[in-house]
Amino acid sequence: MLVGKAGRIAAMLYLDHAATTVMRAEVRDAMAPFLDDVYGNPSGIHGISRRVKNAIEEAREEIAGILGATRPLEIVFTAGGTEADNLAVAGMVFGPDRRSKTVTVATEHEAVLETVGFLHRLGHAVDIVGVDALGRVDLDGLVGVIDTDTAVVSVMAANNETGVIHPIAAISEIAHAAGAVMHTDAVQAFISEEITVAATGADLISLAAHKFGGPMGVGLLYVRNGVVLEPVLHGGGQELGRRSGTLNAAGIVGLATAMRSTVDDRENFRHRVGDARDAFEDVLIEAFPDIRRNAPTDTRLVQHAHLRIPGVRAETLLIRLDQNGLAAAAGSACQSGALDMSHVLQAMGMAGAEADECVRFTFGWVNSKADGLEAARRVIETVRGLQ
Structure with missing residues (x-):
């Protein structure tokens, strides 16, 4: 099914733009x-x-x-x-x-x-x-x-x-x-x-x-x-x-x-997508204060939200999110679909159990703050259903 103007596949909200993004x-x-x-x-x-x-x-x-x-x-x-x-x-x-x-x-x-x-x-x-x-x-x-x-x-x-x-x-x-x-x-x-x-x-x-x-x-x-x-x-x-x-x-x-x-839109992209990502994170962290960001807030890409959600396995969460209309990822899209522990998180010193609780949400040029808020709502609903 084709990705629409709102960055969705049918009813799906797509937040895996780091894997591949929508063609202009x-x-x-x-x-x-x-x-x-x-x-x-x-x-x-x-x-x-x-x-x-x-x-x-x-x-x-x-x-x-x-x-x-x-x-x-x-x-x-x-x-x-x-x-x-x-x-x-x-x-x-x-x-x-x-x-x-x-x-x-x-x-x-x-x-x-x-x-x-x-x-x-x-x-x-x-x-x-x-x-x-x-x-x-x-x-x-x-x-x-x-x-x-x-x-x-x-x-x-x-x-x-x-x-x-x-x-x-x-x-x-x-x-x-x-x-x-x-x-x-x-x-x-x-x-x-x-x-x-x-x-x-x-x-x-x-x-x-x-x-x-x-x-x-x-x-x-x-x-x-x-x-x-x-x-x-x-x-x-x-x-x-x-x-x-x-x-x-x-x-x-x-x-x-x-x-x-991309170059012509870059400044606008940074503001628009940064607002969407920040709104998404703010709502999630308000609901679950123990969520951890896995990158420094001042030196990371505006489109990335790589989060550890304690007590929730990434694989289980991703499956449920998919069922609830949200596409995200646990790591690189170039690992042939494997959910093995990320070499990136290993290098950062994470233990296996911690790394297993990390999910990557990445926004794209089609996304807005409204998408960030809706994505947060779906994640909160899904996480609460798993607790």
């Missing part, structure tokens, strides 16, 4: 010609292919401008955030630089951590830095392990589960002081935070369209001019040899459109 109407409109009439392969030489190629390059230029890249060819299109993260991390370690160590954080997305684990199994050095009880990265720990053997430092702009925001500009300075390349997975942060080359200081930036109103299956990796990556996909040598495979023209046009709409 202007994105669908921009993509439509490339799903219908303009279907040529951009690598061809005939007129239809040239039209597709031109649209891709116009999108590349638009995106480069949004991110503050020095030239459009710093934008490499991918099939999403996971591929972008793999290319950034493995591409640096397998690249021509003699350095081969990776430094990352224990709460990173699986796309980074699993890539790092793969590299470690191949014999490459890895250092994984911890976080505190609110998920904040240990900067002193980073300083202690980033050295002249470090090829890449990978730290996400904001955590996809808890919403905690990391000081990427400061971490970039630490990485650069040791001569390392800085990568940030900004997939979750782009919709609400300023993600540009200047603001982050990063050399590599990963994005995925479906997190901010674009289509699934398309993303990008910003690659600073002069950074050389070994490709992780081999084939026809598209994207200047950095990423082989026929480009997804419709998806790329949708990605660029979604990025422009």
Whole structure:
């Protein structure tokens, strides 16, 4: 069933926008010609292919401008955030630089951590830095392990589960002081935070369209001019040899459109969605004062409410909420639907029983304060029914 204008699936109130959010109407409109009439392969030489190629390059230029890249060819299109993260991390370690160590954080997305684990199994050095009880990265720990053997430092702009925001500009300075390349997975942060080359200081930036109103299956990796990556996909040598495979023209046009709409709406988004999230939390905490926020209130994404509700198992609560018309989650959407204990909460020092009581509610660009209040009502009703 389709998501409506109020962010609902039929009678469902959808608060799982961190997993994927509603596609914007202007994105669908921009993509439509490339799903219908303009279907040529951009690598061809005939007129239809040239039209597709031109649209891709116009999108590349638009995106480069949004991110503050020095030239459009710093934008490499991918099939999403996971591929972008793999290319950034493995591409640096397998690249021509003699350095081969990776430094990352224990709460990173699986796309980074699993890539790092793969590299470690191949014999490459890895250092994984911890976080505190609110998920904040240990900067002193980073300083202690980033050295002249470090090829890449990978730290996400904001955590996809808890919403905690990391000081990427400061971490970039630490990485650069040791001569390392800085990568940030900004997939979750782009919709609400300023993600540009200047603001982050990063050399590599990963994005995925479906997190901010674009289509699934398309993303990008910003690659600073002069950074050389070994490709992780081999084939026809598209994207200047950095990423082989026929480009997804419709998806790329949708990605660029979604990025422009997101940037234009970002200030309004922060106020509107922040009000919805705050109203939701305030009503819940008034009803259940022992609820705990699992991220610092001053450095978290405005759309995230990651809460521990003592005495209520997350799995049971999510099932009942679904039955009562509210969609939420217990952790990352990229864990194949598993409800195993979150590695993020483990890194934050939570015991299994505590982590089992944590639920993630994430708001999207379609939501209003009224949605926050209605969601709180449904959660309160559901929790009381379980007590």
